[in-house]
Amino acid sequence: MDSNKLKSEAGLACPYLRPSIDAMVGYIPGEQPKPGTKIIKLNTNENPYPPSPAAIEVLRNLDSEWLRRYPDPYASEFRQAASEALGVPADWIIVGNGSDEVLNLVVRACAEPGRKVVYPVPTYVLYRTLTQMQSAENIEISYPEDYCLPIEELVAAKGVVTFIASPNSPSGHVVASAQLRQLASRLSSVLVIDEAYVDFAAETALPLVEEFENVIVLRTLSKGYSLAGLRLGFGIANPKLLAGLFKVKDSYNIDAIACAVGAAAMRDQAYKNECATKVKRSRAQLAVALKQLGFQLWPSQTNFLLAKPPQGNAEQIYLALKEQGILVRYFNQPGLEDKLRISIGTNEQNQMLITALITLT
Template sequence: MTNFFRANVDAMASYIPGEQPKRGTQVIKLNSNENAYPPSPAALAALQNIDGEWLRRYPEPFGGEFRQAASQVLGVPSDWMIVGNGSDEILNVVMRACTEPGRKVVYPTPTYVLYRTLTEMQAADIVEIPYSEDYKLPVAELIAANGAVTFIASPNSPSGHVVPLEDLEKLARQLSGVLVIDEAYVDFAEGDALTLVKEYENVMIIRTLSKGYSLAGLRLGFGVASPKLLQGLFKVKDSYNIDAIACAVATAAIKDQAYKNACIAKITASRTQLAHNLKQLNFQVWDSHTNFLLVQPPQKNAEFIYQQLKEQQILIRYFPHPGLLDKLRITVGTDEQNQVLVDAIKALM
């Protein structure tokens, strides 16, 4: 039988996203960390006002309109940004530009499992360094591994913890390769690592509009790095990777900081209440700086609870991976959704 694929592709496992029920299905969906609230009215208005001429022509190849808006919000020059079809594409661009067989990709685990998938696609060398039980970053081990690319998600998924800025700075200062700080959930946290980009030319911050801005279905993310680092990334990105609709809607969304911040405030308040309710049921709940919680059921029967809730049309996330077999990741929904979840768990217990 003919084998069409490279050996590393043939051997690798596919990335498995969270389950996506069909539209119109009555499901409480708390498995993919989507924002519980709708996008900004300004973003929806931009969508309704799309000019057909924008669709006839190719879009601006670097997402210039969005970069200008993000520059104003973040206080970073627009030419220090690269825009992508979701932050996942930016991760992929970094991998295409910086890795190959014989080059190492390093990251602590457990973390975003796409890092492993992207590394296997490039046939680069994988170095996974386990977090301790308290999720303290293994700084010395990461520095010693000295990857061509080192990924640090902060806040991290699925743990929800934030890596201290001083730890990230140690990595930036001592690594010779690229340090990618994945801040997909930063809107739910109290701080960020953006200052490191200005100080270290090997640092890249990656963000997305999927979480804080309720635009997971739009697919727009961006990276912030020095022009020296970006010049190589621009060489390998697709010619027109950001469509005109995504650019217009995302521009309106990022400008509406008041709406985004109001939604974040509601989610963080709900996160506190959900954590309290689960602790009352004797769950172990890790502190979170995201829009989800990592929890451990008192009987450590995580897969059973996941399956039973799924039968009741309540989706949460179970990871069949080392260190996570007895844990669940639960997206923070609306207060009403969270209460349905808690009541269902009570009934199961």
């Protein structure tokens, strides 16, 4: 179902649903072209390089017994691999069907009508969607122009959950660990630090989970590990916090194949780091080329760039690029309507984008 159809059907009333669900607009993912479509896809921040050869080898040697039996309900093999890679105890890890599921677990465990979920905007729109699903109140606090974390406002909002994406999407900025530490020390509720793009960043907030029982750091294999199609993510937190999340987790939420493939990818940190280095190098080169075309850019520690065209005609350029078989992300929302989010592709893909933009700007 395409995004336009989803939008049109979102307003249709259904007497069988909860009123809050009937009234909300669901999360609308980025466009996904049909398999085999010849297109340059720079709109959903996938890694342009293939997954680890070790992960591919697991698929080649798939044991059919994995399909017959229920999987390990705790994804123990993957937890152990992540434990070894990150230097955290395995029982401090909860695995989800993408980090999106872990976000959902946190909201389901903590939020309900009369409770608040707080986050600075612009950021990942799914935070809003998950909050509305629980009929909780979402409090959105605007980032200032310099994207300095609005700590006072976040604390004053008194949410039962506070989400901070760092690095953030679509801005690409990282929140300094010192600011996150200050925020965590002043909150009496759960602080979720969403590090989906951390593999392309200069710092991580992971040490905070040892300092604060209310902090959970989220990771995903979709970006740095080139496994967006696998749907595997995880959270790291004190077992006291995780105990509540395990209560609301589906019994067998991680399939056996994802667990085995993800564990192999997690153990191959050298390959992941090599690909991340190539992405960061291409990010710098693409930034130079876009600036030469007059685009305004924001510093990025992710695998994408937030770019404002010289004429501010972001939607027009998005549509024109789409006609040429190049997908970038356009957000028709306040503060972003004149900007594009551009995923980092291979050097060849990035050059094709620049060539197309030369004729459009």
